[in-house]
Amino acid sequence: EAQVTQNPRYLITVTGKKLTVTCSQNMNHEYMSWYRQDPGLGLRQIYYSMNVEVTDKGDVPEGYKVSRKEKRNFPLILESPSPNQTSLYFCASSLFSGSWSSYEQYFGPGTRLTVT
């Protein structure tokens, strides 16, 4: 089944304790992206990757890191989490040809993170 998976689905942690949220897709998609969703603010893009070893900042990259060493995986790293990073996080992937076209994104189920 074609899907985007995220782990963990729920995480409660403390300020300053490094954590990684994994994202994996099995559709051979070039493009992957991370979003956070907060009440009243909709979805905001954190980082995205157009292909392996290519990453770029979205709208709200501060406090986050990403890497894209393999096509299928795009982990989100919080080196020193703070309470304002408490949020619902979504990973997404899509095809990307780099030419005159656009493709639908497939979203993962979400990771609910609480930083105390």
Added chain:
Amino acid sequence: LAKTTQPISMDSYEGQEVNITCSHNNIATNDYITWYQQFPSQGPRFIIQGYKTKVTNEVASLFIPADRKSSTLSLPRVSLSDTAVYYCLVESSNTGKLIFGQGTTLQVKP
């Protein structure tokens, strides 16, 4: 990147047609217009995408006027299960940066 503006909320009744309009005044030549649907605690799901004029699929229609500064998502004969948040976004075909906006919460009543 073009910012989008949508109504925060809309109410409808079962069986009615619902039209949600999105404004994107600064849309660029290479940009596409895409709509997503999101249920609580789930990831957004793609509904429809278009560049100009009209696009129709099995669940919705998308109307885009010639100037492309706005678009309208049309949901025919909504049911209670269409209660969700609907996001309009403008996607550039040559960058990966996307701005979703706040979305429109559609409440369908019996």
